Amino acid sequence: MSEEFEQEIPSIFEDRLWHHKGWEARVIKNEDDDGWAVAMTLDGQAEPALVGPWTMGRDKKNPKPLDMSAFNTLVKTASEIIRRHEQHLAALLHKEVEIEVRGERVTVALDIEPDEEMPTATLTATAEDGSELAKVAARPDFNLTRRSAQQWADAGYPRASED
Incomplete structure (x- = not known):
């Protein structure tokens, strides 16, 4: 505001x-x-x-x-609750794991765009130097784990299936 x-x-x-x-x-x-x-x-x-x-x-x-003391304490507590809620929401909408691909560290991230009717997601692989290796559309309910990220990388970063 x-x-x-x-x-x-x-x-x-x-x-x-x-x-x-x-x-x-x-x-x-x-x-x-x-x-x-x-x-x-x-x-x-x-x-x-x-x-x-x-x-x-x-x-x-x-x-x-x-009184002012109680009000200030309430503002501090309520602000902390909002902050924690925002952090929790951010954690639900962005997940990332690190894997190793041909001796190089790769970060695989899943970013979800919430939408009540049609949420979307993007799966991105990024090299240690920051260069983007792959970026594909994914299902919002894709379960990103080290294992699923490694399988995606080992398969050559294919587009997610639409099943």
């Missing part, structure tokens, strides 16, 4: 709602019990990145008001 847009949204500091620097913390009634929860949502996102329990106030009925 651009800084310009971020500055247009005024900060809100209420007992149960804080909006500051692109994040919203909202204290909500916990549907599962008599307690409270806090939902952290990044601007522009439909779903919260984090929903967790929230502390009761002294009256044991109402939630404790949000």
